[in-house]
Amino acid sequence: MCLGVPGRVIDVQGFTATVEFWGVRREIRLDVVDEPVAPGDYVLNHVGFAIRRIPEAEIAETLALYELLLREAEGDMMAADVRGEIEASSTGPVP
Amino acid sequence: MTPEVAVAGETTDLRFRDPARARGLARALERLCAEIGRERVSVMHVCGSHEQAIAKFGLRTVLPRRLDVIMGPGCPVCVTDLPEVDEAIVLAEDGVVIATYGDMLRVPGTTRSLAEVQADGGRVEVVYSAAQAVELARDTTDQVVFFASGFETTAVATAAVILDGPPPNLSVLSAHKYIPPVMEIVAEMPGTRVEGYLAAGHAATITGWGIFERFVERHGIPVVVAGFEPLDILAGLVELVELIRDGKREVLNAYPRCVTRDGNRNAQAQLWRVFRATGGRWRGIAHVPNGNLRLRDEFAHVDARRRFAIDVRRLWTQAPPTLAQLCICGDIMAGIRSPKDCALFGRACVPESPVGACMVSSEGTCRIWHQYGGHPDLRSLSPHDSDRLP
Numbered sequence A: 001m002c003l004g005v006p007g008r009v010i011d012v013q014g015f016t017a018t019v020e021f022w023g024v025r026r027e028i029r030l031d032v033v034d035e036p037v038a039p040g041d042y043v044l045n046h047v048g049f050a051i052r053r054i055p056e057a058e059i060a061e062t063l064a065l066y067e068l069l070l071r072e073a074e075g076d077m078m079a080a081d082v083r084g085e086i087e088a089s090s091t092g093p094v095p
Numbered sequence B: 001m002t003p004e005v006a007v008a009g010e011t012t013d014l015r016f017r018d019p020a021r022a023r024g025l026a027r028a029l030e031r032l033c034a035e036i037g038r039e040r041v042s043v044m045h046v047c048g049s050h051e052q053a054i055a056k057f058g059l060r061t062v063l064p065r066r067l068d069v070i071m072g073p074g075c076p077v078c079v080t081d082l083p084e085v086d087e088a089i090v091l092a093e094d095g096v097v098i099a100t101y102g103d104m105l106r107v108p109g110t111t112r113s114l115a116e117v118q119a120d121g122g123r124v125e126v127v128y129s130a131a132q133a134v135e136l137a138r139d140t141t142d143q144v145v146f147f148a149s150g151f152e153t154t155a156v157a158t159a160a161v162i163l164d165g166p167p168p169n170l171s172v173l174s175a176h177k178y179i180p181p182v183m184e185i186v187a188e189m190p191g192t193r194v195e196g197y198l199a200a201g202h203a204a205t206i207t208g209w210g211i212f213e214r215f216v217e218r219h220g221i222p223v224v225v226a227g228f229e230p231l232d233i234l235a236g237l238v239e240l241v242e243l244i245r246d247g248k249r250e251v252l253n254a255y256p257r258c259v260t261r262d263g264n265r266n267a268q269a270q271l272w273r274v275f276r277a278t279g280g281r282w283r284g285i286a287h288v289p290n291g292n293l294r295l296r297d298e299f300a301h302v303d304a305r306r307r308f309a310i311d312v313r314r315l316w317t318q319a320p321p322t323l324a325q326l327c328i329c330g331d332i333m334a335g336i337r338s339p340k341d342c343a344l345f346g347r348a349c350v351p352e353s354p355v356g357a358c359m360v361s362s363e364g365t366c367r368i369w370h371q372y373g374g375h376p377d378l379r380s381l382s383p384h385d386s387d388r389l390p
């Protein structure tokens, strides 16, 4: 649950941002992150909130790690946790 | 991206992105443990993601034989106490809509779980975030209670949603826990050997590594903050074992690309504006002073414990399930025993029909060990291993 998930900011509207996760677009809240966030930035997100702006130099390494996890099958626990973090940014209960 | 390469040697299926570095770190650990010279060196981590990575990538197979890396109380769902689950069950039985994280559904209460209440027609909804609980409340006129679990990292999100002014029919039943106090309790427990702590990187992203300084001062046990990538964990262990060898009582940050001394102050401000730390029981472990996060008086209007008169005693007239009494989850989280010491592990207790909370949550030690091959450590993990299983 504390794995979080990185995503690229597409658009910012006040305290909400549209963030893209490997082609999937979701709404993320910006109330918690402690730096200004702009389109093009990468943020680390946990339960629907950006908790950190990822510095330029670390983006590639961070994405590579998560891609390694996401290549795992549906049943893999770490992959499922990362997918859950992406789902956290959609609205409404899980169907 | 660097392709995955298996590390050759006695290990199997080790997929490091930089195997040469992994080998170097493993050798450094071997050398450090030899220099310490004792039969056993024990360190504890307190993060489900750390255990997932350690088990998934088979890290224990490259660790020195005499180094024990034990998972402590790093699973928030697992430490949710029975009466806390009972509170949610009573509310659901009384017709309130319960919104909660998926892992909470099958966590046993005193006599049953939320999943069983749901099967009997209770309205229990799975959400991935506090914001989804808000959406759920907006779509109905019924009372919705967000049964909130998680450590401080997750509690921040609950706090932000509360500060945002949720709809009047939403309230929060907080089972949020605060990690630093339990590290103190577990470090002092008889039977637990913690010579150093590996602290969770993403939690420290928010709290900063500075919060561990007081702990180190009081207990003389070093702390190293580490990320959850296999190489980050190995690098963190090298720094930790080095501190143990040198008898240094310090906090080191082995995850500087994510963690600063002060952490995310904005998040901390929101967390402590909404919550206060109070004492409470952590399931199977102990009463932990300041270990529970509860809503401050200012937010009494969104506190489910104030909105509803929750009387859980009616559940306690029924007999608890007999198998549950054999669960040693608490001892496992205190680092005293391992899942292999549980006679039910992999037999009567499996992820499909869990007996204890540690087999329910994806952050629970039993569940993680079960998924990644029963016992991922091919060496004897702890001196308490009794190999009761064939």
Ligand code: SF4
Pocket: B326, B327, B328, B329, B332, B339, B342, B343, B344, B345, B346, B349, B350, B354, B355, B356, B357, B358, B359, B360, B366
């Ligand atoms: S295997 Fe099941 S019963 Fe045994 S300690 Fe783990 S959760 Fe409890």
